[in-house]
Amino acid sequence: MSATVGQPRQFCTLGGQQSVVAIERAIPIVHGGPGCSGKIFGGMSFFNGFQGSGYAGGNAVPGTNSCEKDIVFGGEQRLREVIDGTLKVMDGDLFVVLTGCTADLVGDDTATVVSEYRERGVPIVHASTGGFKGYNHLGHELVVKAIIEQLLVPAKAINPTLVNVWSVIPYQDTFWAGNLNAIRELLEGIGFEVNILFGHDSGGVAAWKRIPEAALNLVLSPWVGLSIAEKLQERFNTPYLHYPVLPIGAVETTRFLRTVAEFAQLPFQPVEDFIVKKEGHFYHFLDRAADFFMEMRWDLPGRFINISDSIYALGISRFLVNELSLHPAQQVVTDEPPEEHREDIRRHFAELKETVSAEVIFSNDSDTISRQLRKKGYDLPPLIIGSSWDRDLAREMGGFHLSIAMPVMDRLVLDRGYVGYEGGLRLIEDIYGSVLGTY
Amino acid sequence: MSLVNIAHSNLPTREQRLGSIVSFEGLASELAELSRSGRLQDRPRSFTQVSSCASSCAICLLSLIQDAAVVNHAPLGCAGDFSMFNLVNRYGLVKRGQTPANARLVSTNLNESDTIFGGAQKLEQAIRDAYERFHPKAIFVTASCASAITGEDIDAVADQLEEELKIPVATVHCEGFRSKVWTTGFDVAYHAILRKIVRPPEKHRPEVVNVITFWGEDVFSELFNKVGLEANLVVPFANVERIARLSESGATVQMCSTLGTYLAAGLESIYSVPEVKAPPPYGLAGTDAWLRALGRAVHKEQEIEELIASEHEEIGPELEDLRQQLKGLTGYVAAGSVHGHSLASVLRELGMNVAGGCFWHHDPKLDHGDPAADSLEHLVKEHGDMPVSICNKQAYELINQLRRMKPDVFIVRHPGMAVWGGKLGIPTFLVEDEHFALAYRGLLRFGRKILDAVNNPSFYKHLAQHAKLPYTDWWLQQGPGAFMKEAE
Secondary structure, three states: OOOOEEOOOOOEHHHHHHHHHOOOOEEEEEEOOOOHHHHHHHHHHHOOOOOOOOOOOHHHOEEOOOOHHHHHHOOHHHHHHHHHHHHHHEOOOEEEEEEOHHHHHHOOOHHHHHHHHHHOOOOEEEEOOOHHHOEHHHHHHHHHHHHHHHHOOOOOOOEEEEEEEEOOOEOOEOOHHHHHHHHHHHHHHOOOEEEOOOOOOOOHHHHHHOHHHEEEEEEOOOOOOHHHHHHHHHHHOOOEEEOOOOOEHHHHHHHHHHHHHHHOOOOHHHHHHHHHHHHHHHHHHHHHOHHHHHHOOOOOOOEEEEEEOHHHHHHHHHHHHHHHOOEEOOEEEOOOOOHHHHHHHHHHHHOOEOOEOOOEEEOOOHHHHHHHHHHOOOOOOOEEEEOHHHHHHHHHOOOEEEEOOOOOOOOOOOOOOOOHHHHHHHHHHHHHHHHHHOO | OOOOOOOOOOOOOHHHHHOOEOEEEEEHHHHHHHHHHOOOOOOOEOOOEOOOOHHHHHHHHHHOOOOEEEEEOOOHHHHHHHHHHHHHHHHHHHHOOOOOOOOOEEEOOOOHHHHHHOOHHHHHHHHHHHHHHHOOOEEEEEOOHHHHHOOOOHHHHHHHHHHHHOOOEEEEOOOOOOOOOOOHHHHHHHHHHHHHOOOOOOOOEEEEEEEEOOOOOOOHHHHHHOOOOEEEEEOOOOOHHHHHOHHHEEEEEEOOHHHHHHHHHHHHHHHOOOEOOOOOOEHHHHHHHHHHHHHHHHOOHHHHHHHHHHHHHHHHHHHHHHHHHHOOOEEEEEEOHHHHHHHHHHHHHOOOEEEEEEEOOEOOOOOOOOHHHOHHHHHHHHHOOOEEEEEOOOHHHHHHHHHHHOOOEEEEEOOOOHHHHHHOOOOEEEOOOOOOOEHHHHHHHHHHHHHHHHHOOHHHHHHHHHOOOOEOHHHHOOOOOOOEOOOO
16 A cells, blocks of 8 residues: 555545445445544545435444444444344345444454344344455455355356356446446346346345356456455356456457357357447447547547546556557556556556557555656647546646546536446547537 | 643543533423533434544544645545545635635555554655645644554654644544544644644734634625624635634634634633624524624624614515515424524524424533523524434434424535435425525525425425335334433
């Protein structure tokens, strides 16, 4: 972890709370100080596209609001009180207890308290997410693994067409709802039954209980979710496919669909038919607007700069290079990927295409990032695709700007997504909408 | 002994200083009586939903000082509210006709090894980084649960860096677990300001009146200029030098003494700047009383009387018209203690019924201890009694109340609670600018806003048809105070 962080683009492990909120009818219970949950909600949900409370997020989250007494004497009894109340008051199918710094530092035995309820048949699990342990990417994995370990049992039979998807992180990705929906539609389009697990109409705890039935776990990100797939392989023998690039636009989405289809040995023709139809739609609109791309891009292409987590930075870079013939400047990866994944990420950026490569900076500190980016000269205005923090930097550099990464404070986001064929079109609209809106 | 001990970096919490509570169900008159007689006791809830902590309140105020920087000594999740204060900062600058800019905030990003080996070095580094990045005139170091539990001596680090950097480096003991009343965070922020920023007066400026506010628009200058006074709004959007000279002013007023009690009392007890002890300036009766108290403090009784008369005359006809239109409508108010009393007064002055109020906590007294400023008593005396809940953002209790009360409009001051009124189909709005309803013109603005809300409720009706509440049927049939235990 880097030292000083200005303008945070990810938060602490307790951010896993938002992954719970994203599961239908699941209810987080926060065993921590009074402000932790609200700060996470503000940072990851409200001031990030104004995503909102949802069913049981925001101020609906049950919590122990630990005070001095709980620090001195321990907070286990207080946690029991709150769980008891939750089971009476809150209407949910799954309860996930998440600990904050206070409970983890004073050493409350949260696991034992929670297991007592589980033994009584309550659908409740516990994840140790004290904020000092890491970032919300880790928090997301901790929550998912807690549910896998504490709730799931092996399936009686494997469903050969069922796939579980582990991709963008709910709420951290401002566009997760739209993106996950697009992934689901793409995979359904080529013949899978899809367990998308998070978001509206994803099936709630019943869908989570079907995870062991799946024939395949799909990890659609450079590194987040890999350890989940490994855990599932170890526990249920489910094979996994790791496709590191978030598929945006026709080139990458087609490549992605063919790769998954081949891995799962799906019949060839229906997959190709689906691809032809989708590509037709995508290129029809690029063709229709080709005049714009020839005539109105006089101060673009300059260079594009992504400042976002590895999922977006890589996915969007590949899209802009391979689909729009844009050229990258330095790319900034903000999610501090674990060391063992960094070489792969660097390689993906080095091989954006045979003739195009990009240098990567790993940093989550705005000052470090802006000092690096200012060093370079640019012939034409650069395009910064990052968070709302980067608006001032873009203005200072005379560039253009689009907010797509946490925190997004200058856009309201409902079901928009950038994944897939249609997602690529949306991203093109948003990028050039922002460029044109400058004047 | 002085109310405010600036020799020490920390101060007692609101519950310790003022006997503040976060739970109560009853009538406003009962709450006022219990407060006055010193018999008010908190009744802890066994079931609770997440609340807020002192650190957010402290960081909010301090990060909006335009040439100061804040170093949050904490894991990165405690910086979850940086985004909000950044947006408030940008929005506030645009509203004041200035170029929007990001707030000056950094986190020390404490991790597991820091909790074992200590994070003092990281804190030193972050303070130096903040100095280099922002060239601030002062740096505030805000503590966290993690830094406090691991026993970090942030005062020692701050003192050392203050010497090195030659600017004030003030610690702010706002760790979340210390107080169940999040407004303790305001007090510790003001304490840091009183200790490290405010200087003894170099000259006396009797025409300047300190106004302790949040980020609302300046509606004071227009009023004050009419009587030859100058409004000095602090601390958000002020700079360090202006705050340093708070000791020179002729008086201090507040728009909400829940916010400013400690700073106002501190300025009076240390520098003899008189605090105007009156309920805040909301509604005709409240504004009249507040202005008269100000007039006495700065010896402008006659000018103030003329101002009151002319303002009454100015708003009279439209106010009468609004009262006719709003007559018979019922409102419910949820807001921070004193501001909630103020909003309830405003509704009654607009001729509406008030079904009740939900206030986030209750201070039985203010730091100065003078009952003349008791806004709850003012509410009961001027506008009659009403049911009151004291509840630190317990959404489950609020939703239970709202379903019973079925108000025509729900008015909220605090993010995160408005949504529950909307989901019940009640026209609901958030009072984003705390000065929106303030003084005479505010009364009209607020009345027009309420009329708009009730005259086109489509959004709320549709929302209620489709929203699913996360509560069991059992709970919705209980009384809202079902989980309150007996006082400990």
